[in-house]
Amino acid sequence: MLSAKAEPYEFEFDPATTALVMIDFQRDFVYPGGFGESLGNDTSFLLKALPAAERVLRACRAAGLFVVHTREGHRADLSDLPAAKYERGRPKIHIGDEGPMGRLLVRGEYGHDIVEEVYPIAGEPIVDKPGKGAFYATDMDTILKTRRIRQLIVCGVTTEVCVQTSVREANDRGYDALVLEDCVGSYFPAFQIAALEMIKAQGGIFGFVGKSEDFLEALGQQFPDAVAPASTAAATA
Numbered sequence: 001m002l003s004a005k006a007e008p009y010e011f012e013f014d015p016a017t018t019a020l021v022m023i024d025f026q027r028d029f030v031y032p033g034g035f036g037e038s039l040g041n042d043t044s045f046l047l048k049a050l051p052a053a054e055r056v057l058r059a060c061r062a063a064g065l066f067v068v069h070t071r072e073g074h075r076a077d078l079s080d081l082p083a084a085k086y087e088r089g090r091p092k093i094h095i096g097d098e099g100p101m102g103r104l105l106v107r108g109e110y111g112h113d114i115v116e117e118v119y120p121i122a123g124e125p126i127v128d129k130p131g132k133g134a135f136y137a138t139d140m141d142t143i144l145k146t147r148r149i150r151q152l153i154v155c156g157v158t159t160e161v162c163v164q165t166s167v168r169e170a171n172d173r174g175y176d177a178l179v180l181e182d183c184v185g186s187y188f189p190a191f192q193i194a195a196l197e198m199i200k201a202q203g204g205i206f207g208f209v210g211k212s213e214d215f216l217e218a219l220g221q222q223f224p225d226a227v228a229p230a231s232t233a234a235a236t237a
Ligand code: TIU
Pocket: 024, 029, 036, 039, 072, 132, 157, 158, 159, 161, 162, 163, 187
């Protein structure tokens, strides 16, 4: 069992039963012209989470952790899009409308896919979800339980919407989740802080919050090569 510094107290995890969950690092959220911007948001805030999330992803891959990615989106015929979600926000362009990166939040479109920096590789399932939570109307729980996963390391966007909803769902299904504060992003700086506070309040009411450097330090106790800085790894390769 490894132990990472976290709040409200250290997060204990067994790499064999731990999965890295990368939530919705899609162009539609992190780049201008996508669904996020259609709601009036400044997408540049989300890109801040990407470098640390990429570092964690590479280290987890090198350490052999199970990695799962999620994407929020809908069928091309929008048959799984509730009217309430379609109308919400009264945006100028809706889910399913054509934008510069293809139809907004529609599966198979360029904007719906994951950004290159953290793009999934073979062996890393992608869970397509119609809602904000990673477990609602998906096979996420089946995928994790089949691998006997019990602890989750969570990166992704946005902190107070899909990340928090997914962590709440994970908590109710019996998982322990560690949210890495520098690997999650919000369009709203105040919500970033509040969302993380909520998770770790009341003794960790539905999860833990930590920093990527502390998680990587813990992982490095068992897999020193996996977390070696790029220059060291290149020098020893
Ligand atoms: N709008 C917003 O903050 N988030 C979403 O709509 N989806 C996700 O968080 N992925």
